[in-house]
Amino acid sequence: MTTWLALFILAFAAVMLVADDSGMIAGVDSTTFGYVAFLLALLVFVGGGMLGSYRGRAASMVRDGVTWLALGLGLVALYAYKDDLMPMAARVVGELLPGAAMTVEQSSGGLTEVRIRKRLDGHFTAHVEVNGKTISMIVDTGASSIVLRPQDAKKAGIDIDSLTYRVPVITANGRTLAARVRLKQVAIGPLDRNKVEALVAQPGALTQSLLGMSFLSRLRSYEFSGDFLTLRG
Numbered sequence: 530m531t532t533w534l535a536l537f538i539l540a541f542a543a544v545m546l547v548a549d550d551s552g553m554i555a556g557v558d559s560t561t562f563g564y565v566a567f568l569l570a571l572l573v574f575v576g577g578g579m580l581g582s583y584r585g586r587a588a589s590m591v592r593d594g595v596t597w598l599a600l601g602l603g604l605v606a607l608y609a610y611k612d613d614l615m616p617m618a619a620r621v622v623g624e625l626l627p628g629a630a631m632t633v634e635q636s637s638g639g640l641t642e643v644r645i646r647k648r649l650d651g652h653f654t655a656h657v658e659v660n661g662k663t664i665s666m667i668v669d670t671g672a673s674s675i676v677l678r679p680q681d682a683k684k685a686g687i688d689i690d691s692l693t694y695r696v697p698v699i700t701a702n703g704r705t706l707a708a709r710v711r712l713k714q715v716a717i718g719p720l721d722r723n724k725v726e727a728l729v730a731q732p733g734a735l736t737q738s739l740l741g742m743s744f745l746s747r748l749r750s751y752e753f754s755g756d757f758l759t760l761r762g
Contacts, residue, residue, distance in 0.1 A: 700735055705731050
């Protein structure tokens with residue numbers, strides 16, 4: 530019975546929408562009328578099914594109904610305040626996962642600050658999006674450029690078999706050669722830059738890729754303070 534009633538509501542609403550030429554139905558605009566009719570039909574359909582399944586168990590129906598209503602209101606509240614909650618969520622993730630970007634503030638002038646917590650080994654490691662792929666890099670202000678391990682370069686879509694290693698670089702493991710490449714996009718959280726110069730080191734030269742000055746110098750500023758690295762862009 531409830532299924533037919535829901536279908537009748539939808540059919541009636543469809544007729545009213547087709548026949549309307551003023552943009553207003555029952556004192557509301559036609560779009561709102563359509564949404565209200567759909568939600569009413571859905572409520573009738575679901576409510577009828579619940580009444581059938583909870584027959585003789587009114588207390589359980591009320592309890593479950595209140596639970597679902599509370600969950601629904603909670604989801605609506607989260608969506609309504611998503612812009613305020615996202616920075617808090619990013620901060621919590623950054624505290625729990627060193628290297629994850631924590632958005633601290635975004636001013637009206639468009640200046641965004643991102644903070645990264647120091648790892649237990651004393652390094653600042655960032656989870657960097659390179660050409661859409663996440664790569665873990667050690668922040669190294671002594672490196673003039675981003676330096677990628679071959680496996681990370683391949684992950685970012687670079688054809689490492691076609692590279693020519695002719696640029697001398699000094700790493701923690703000593704001197705080696707690297708190949709020049711240009712990355713389409715490099716991003717840490719909301720801070721992103723396009724067409725960033727980088728190097729790909731020879732296999733075995735690095736234990737982890739380096740985030741160097743070819744990216745950092747294109748930010749507004751960066752600052753080391755205690756256990757945090759703050760990037761501004």
